[in-house]
Amino acid sequence: MKLIDKISTYNSSHPFYTFEFFPPRTDQGFGNLLPRIVRMANLNPLAISVTWGAGGNTKDTSLNLAELTQSEYRLDTILHLTCTNMEKGMVDEALRAAKESGIHNILALRGDPPRGKEEWLPVDIKFQHATDLVRYIRSHPEFSSSFCIGVAAYPEGHPDHLADEETELNLLKEKVDAGADFIITQLFYDEDRFISWFEKVREKGINQPILPGIMPIQTYQSFARLTKLTGSKVPLQIMSDIDAIKHNDQLVKDYGVELAVKMIRRITTETDIPGVHFCTLNLEKSVQRVLESLRWIGYSPQVVPNKLIEEPTSEHVLPGTITPVSAASVAALGLINIPASETEAGSGELNKADSWDDFPNGRWGDSKSPAYGVQGPWGNNDAVNQGTISQWGNPKSLEDLTTIFLQYLHSEINTTPFSSDPIQNESRLILPHLQRLTEHGWWTVGSQPAVDGVHSSDPVVGWGPRTGYVYQKSFVEFFCTEEDVRMIEKKVAEKGDGWVHYYAANSKGECRSNVPDDGRNAVTWGVFSGQELIQTTIIERQSFLAWKEEAFSIWLDWASFYPPASQERKLLEGVHNERYLLNIIHHDFKSKEALWTFIFDA
Known part of the structure; x- marks a missing residue:
């Protein structure tokens, strides 16, 4: 279902929320992400999104993951799609694959610009900006009515150029006028700045639903790296708070949950945003704790995949839970190559599946982790x-x-x-x-x-x-x-x-x-x-x-x-x-x- 239609008919006492995932860099990480997504589906997100690597470098895994979540899990999925540095014809291929998989939502992004004088990389000259991608989808007979289109917004300015705020607002207006249905923002931690920006967006005549990007702080290292990558302007008080506890991973994670709750409560009170977009980094505990603190977690009918869920083998399965996805059933689709014995839920590391990778230490982590190979927001990790x-x-x-x-x-x-x-x-x-x-x-x-x-x-x-x-x-x-x-x-x-x-x-x-x-x-x-x-x-x-x-x-x-x-x-x-x-x-x-x-x- 198109996200804009779900938003227009959404009826609840609290705002909705969406979850963002990226395809892990290893087959085992991919296989272990699937049961994590199933567990998080019980938190009742309105939709989930799947990132797309720069230049299409995660094309196959992004499409595989989005196909599974959309057609097998029946989770309405937003497929991120970048347009620059994409080989000629790749945009059409991705859109056709999404359409065939029943995906009705695209987040249209510019992606990384061509680097230096990278003459050896073929680039489709039709696509230089996100606006070009939005306009192309809307004007193409094969795709125009098939997709609900979202675009990105940058409340603190785009990290790759130093345009003034008015110019940024005009660029956002161009994307909206080209046919965008909804807006997801870059992550931020300055509530005052976001609220001021939001008011200016509305004054500009942009009335599309805006979903603020919220990333609960998971570790000091990931916080420092991603805020640097995105150019986020972190308030001095938050920096001081984090710096004082940066050597205590548990306190950092707890602080991240409390900060996300505080931010969401304020911006949902002082603006008319209908929902929020969680950058999960493929981790689940912090997002769940945020929703529990907000008392937003609902109890709607569970989401059950069409083919990937095996019948329970125990009479002690709790009501309202989703039976874990097995590696054998995933591998049977021919999408990834995973030894079934290593990814069965309920064995070894996955006994504590929601938190066994909570404390990644260094670049390596564990290749079995669903969060292995974490990228920057929207695949940008340069x-x-x-x-x-x-x-x-x-x-x-x-x-x-x-x-x-x-x-x-x-x-x-x-x-x-x-x-x-x-x-x-x-x-x-x-x-x-x-x-x-x-x-x-x-x-x-x-x-x-x-x-x-x-x-x-x-x-x-x-x-x-x-x-x-x-x-x-x-x-x-x-x-x-x-x-x-x-x-x-x-x-x-x-x-x-x-x-x-x-x-x-x-x-x-x-x-x-x-x-x-x-x-x-x-x-x-x-x-x-x-x-x-x-x-x-x-x-x-x-x-x-x-x-x-x-x-x-x-x-x-x-x-x-x-x-x-x-x-x-x-x-x-x-x-x-x-x-x-x-x-x-x-x-x-x-x-x-x-x-x-x-x-x-x-």
């Missing part, structure tokens, strides 16, 4: 842009690249293409080792020190609830030559004694490892009062390969900012083509020096 490359100059040699990575380690620059944030205090604990590796031409992009039962309140390595202890195995990840990989392999075989695991892969698809295909290395875990052991960081083949694809694409992104045939471009493309990404884990977490002694002996 580390390389025109603003950041100015820090890195014009590298023309391998030595120049080594200098850039050393400058980052020494805090002379704040970013690298592989990290959008300054070097962390945790990395400073092993800084001499990272410097030594980098000086050798092994450019480090990920690492952590060994930690043996440090209190979870520790300001540097602590995480999770404050009543516990955390542990870490040391690992390091860097780019190197094939000869270096062979040398490490030889060293591991001769002197690893079962303590050292490694993964090495290149851009051509080769992966070398001494870890069994089904091996999973827990490198961060915590023990807390009244809880099961929590494993927040897992390194295994699937997660490494998912990150490897992104890591090598970053070299090409970086190269694209330099002219074809330039020394810089040849250098960066050469690194992409010739180097390996190598990850080395040492399992002796009781020794702070075990990993480094092993590597430097090599």
